[in-house]
Amino acid sequence: MIDFTLSEEQLMIQKLARDFAQKEVAPKIKDNDQKAFFDKNILTKMAELGILGLSIPTKYGGSGGDYISLGLACEELEYVDTSLRVILSVHIGLNSLTLLTWGTEEQKQKYLVPQGKGIKSATFALTEPNAGSDVVAIETKAKKDGNYWILNGEKMWISLADVADHFIIFAWTDQEKRKKRDHSGISCFIVERGLPGLTTATIHGKLGIRAGNTGSISMSDVRVPKENMLGQEGEGFKISMFALDQGRYTVAAGATGLVRACLDASVKYANERKTFGDVIGKHQLVKEMIADMATSYEIAHMLWLRAGWLKNTGQRSTKETSLAKMYACDASERASGNAVQTYGAYGYSDEYPVERFYRNCKGAVIYEGSREIHKLMQADYVLGYRIDKPTRCSLPTPEE
Numbered sequence: 060m061i062d063f064t065l066s067e068e069q070l071m072i073q074k075l076a077r078d079f080a081q082k083e084v085a086p087k088i089k090d091n092d093q094k095a096f097f098d099k100n101i102l103t104k105m106a107e108l109g110i111l112g113l114s115i116p117t118k119y120g121g122s123g124g125d126y127i128s129l130g131l132a133c134e135e136l137e138y139v140d141t142s143l144r145v146i147l148s149v150h151i152g153l154n155s156l157t158l159l160t161w162g163t164e165e166q167k168q169k170y171l172v173p174q175g176k177g178i179k180s181a182t183f184a185l186t187e188p189n190a191g192s193d194v195v196a197i198e199t200k201a202k203k204d205g206n207y208w209i210l211n212g213e214k215m216w217i218s219l220a221d222v223a224d225h226f227i228i229f230a231w232t233d234q235e236k237r238k239k240r241d242h243s244g245i246s247c248f249i250v251e252r253g254l255p256g257l258t259t260a261t262i263h264g265k266l267g268i269r270a271g272n273t274g275s276i277s278m279s280d281v282r283v284p285k286e287n288m289l290g291q292e293g294e295g296f297k298i299s300m301f302a303l304d305q306g307r308y309t310v311a312a313g314a315t316g317l318v319r320a321c322l323d324a325s326v327k328y329a330n331e332r333k334t335f336g337d338v339i340g341k342h343q344l345v346k347e348m349i350a351d352m353a354t355s356y357e358i359a360h361m362l363w364l365r366a367g368w369l370k371n372t373g374q375r376s377t378k379e380t381s382l383a384k385m386y387a388c389d390a391s392e393r394a395s396g397n398a399v400q401t402y403g404a405y406g407y408s409d410e411y412p413v414e415r416f417y418r419n420c421k422g423a424v425i426y427e428g429s430r431e432i433h434k435l436m437q438a439d440y441v442l443g444y445r446i447d448k449p450t451r452c453s454l455p456t457p458e459e
């Protein structure tokens with residue numbers, strides 16, 4: 060039976076993330092955003108608090124906690140700034156949970172343990188200059204050479220590219236299959252910063268998430284030991300889709316937090332600003348915007364909770380996670396637009412955070428499956444063109 064009453068532990072993690080974001084980040088986020096400054100101290104503080112190890116079992120260096128706790132943390136972090144939640148999306152959602160599910164014991168000891176402790180940070184590199192939604196269009200190649208794979212290619216739009224210590228990188232290992240667009244020719248590799256031939260750079264001039272790091276990775280004859288292949292040769296596409304199921308979950312919960320941030324900011328202003336002799340909250344059309352924010356917050360929250368419950372019970376949640384992600388991201392775009400509208404001209408300046416919310420929301424409507432890709436998925440489910448099997452694509456159930 061689904062019970063959405065939060066446990067003591069879930070409430071504790073929610074409070075931990077909220078207090079951290081409010082005390083450590085909120086006072087300086089406007090400045091960091093304006094300067095497009097990624098504050099590495101934030102990673103250190105998140106590690107100290109165990110936030111970087113959420114949902115990773117303690118035996119692998121993590122702080123434990125179930126998947127709903129992870130969602131709650133994402134909601135609280137994005138309530139303050141999207142850049143904070145992005146850290147959890149790539150470090151935990153896309154990378155660590157993928158290592159936990161697909162890694163060998165040796166890989167877990169070597170890479171997951173330091174990631175769980177937050178000593179090392181991690182990200183996920185699938186997108187390339189010529190391949191985003193169309194994953195099979197990636198061009199990065201890996202060629203076998205004795206006990207190594209030699210990687211060549213470019214990754215683009217990678218969160219934490221210029222910061223992370225560990226990367227999960229996808230590349231074609233079978234060129235014949237590539238010609239036929241047969242995704243069973245793609246494999247996945249664990250790659251460490253510092254390997255000769257690997258360089259990273261930061262993308263400047265982004266619309267939003269300016270306090271976060273987004274960048275590119277170049278690989279020129281990067282020699283990756285064969286034991287760093289994640290999963291079997293040819294399982295890369297399957298692993299990437301598994302990882303996205305977890306990343307999208309964190310995005311859904313985070314975007315829900317952004318809707319709540321827009322709602323709270325709008326309610327406050329609507330009760331202060333007066334026009335035509337009354338506070339604007341008394342005007343029906345302002346109420347309509349606030350009603351939409353309040354309603355979509357509740358829906359978005361329930362949708363990611365359902366996905367979290369499926370994950371907690373070891374069930375596949377691709378469909379439910381996609382729906383939660385699509386709905387919450389659309390809702391956050393609408394809510395932030397309406398929050399700026401509620402503030403009038405003052406929402407149009409950086410005097411209030413709603414301007415930052417409006418810029419920050421857009422990334423998530425594009426990444427981890429754009430709105431259009433999720434619409435296609437949802438339509439394919441109801442049309443019967445897509446049926447998911449309960450495969451290995453299920454997370455381990457959280458430890459007691």
Ligand SMILES: Cc1cc2nc3c(=O)[nH]c(=O)nc-3n(C[C@H](O)[C@H](O)[C@H](O)COP(=O)(O)OP(=O)(O)OC[C@H]3O[C@@H](n4cnc5c(N)ncnc54)[C@H](O)[C@@H]3O)c2cc1C
Pocket residue numbers: 149182183184185186189190191192193215216217218219268273422425426427428429430431432435
């Ligand atoms: C801030 C940010 C952070 C990111 N972080 C990461 C990361 O950490 N790791 C990573 O691997 N990637 C990351 N990405 C990349 C992101 O996942 C891609 O941008 C996304 O997959 C879309 O790919 P694209 O930009 O190439 O757009 P395209 O795939 O070229 O799509 C362009 C437009 O066409 C639409 N479209 C495409 N195909 C279809 C179709 N079949 N039907 C209908 N419409 C379609 C899309 O919805 C979109 O509107 C990030 C992107 C951003 C903006």
